Amino acid sequence: MRKIFLLLLFFASFASAGFYFDFTLSPVFRHLEAVHTTTQSQFNDYQENYLGYNGGGVLVSVRFGGIIKNTVAIFGGPKVEASKGKNSGWNKDERYNQSLFLSAGPGVTVFPFSSSTGDIRNIYITATTNIHLGGGGDIGLFGTNVTLETGFLWQISKQIYSGIVVGAEYTSTTGFYANQKDEKGYSVWLGFKFIRK
Numbered sequence: 001m002r003k004i005f006l007l008l009l010f011f012a013s014f015a016s017a018g019f020y021f022d023f024t025l026s027p028v029f030r031h032l033e034a035v036h037t038t039t040q041s042q043f044n045d046y047q048e049n050y051l052g053y054n055g056g057g058v059l060v061s062v063r064f065g066g067i068i069k070n071t072v073a074i075f076g077g078p079k080v081e082a083s084k085g086k087n088s089g090w091n092k093d094e095r096y097n098q099s100l101f102l103s104a105g106p107g108v109t110v111f112p113f114s115s116s117t118g119d120i121r122n123i124y125i126t127a128t129t130n131i132h133l134g135g136g137g138d139i140g141l142f143g144t145n146v147t148l149e150t151g152f153l154w155q156i157s158k159q160i161y162s163g164i165v166v167g168a169e170y171t172s173t174t175g176f177y178a179n180q181k182d183e184k185g186y187s188v189w190l191g192f193k194f195i196r197k
Helices: 002-015
Strands: 018-040 045-068 072-089 098-110 123-136 142-155 160-174 180-196
Touching: 018 072, 018 098, 018 123, 018 160, 045 098, 045 180, 072 123, 098 142, 123 160, 142 180
Parallel strands: none
Antiparallel strands: 018 045, 018 180, 045 072, 072 098, 098 123, 123 142, 142 160, 160 180
16 A cells, blocks of 8 residues: 555656756767677688777757656657767778667656755756667667766756756667677767756
């Protein structure tokens, strides 16, 4: 009974929450890597070769949700990241030298000092988990990623804020090729944040 009460209390709090909107535009650095395996049947020799990709580009994310007591925002939304760069390792000159990721999933933003009276109240921390489609350098196609962001906002009006964001993402992915394994990567960004809360 207590669990049901707490669940109802949570949904009642969220139902009374204010509208939350979050927009990010930022340059981004993307890294991907994998292991390519080959078997030379005439020698029965198993080989592993490194694949790498590094590129720079742009990241855009849009998030919609609700915010409870101007402190905790719960949201979902898409993120698009595109880059162009260089391959390294196995067959580097024949592989595609661009990346594109389309992601979507839920997340939470916390304003841990929202009850303070100084500028410190505009510091935020965000965490999201996403499903993505895409890859780069012939690495990846479908997988998951986890992102962390933090930053500082300046208040423009009663509900509108803009500021800076520093973020990082860890990517775990899999691609077309059965002879590739350990496909993973990360991206980092520093850019512009717009929030309505």
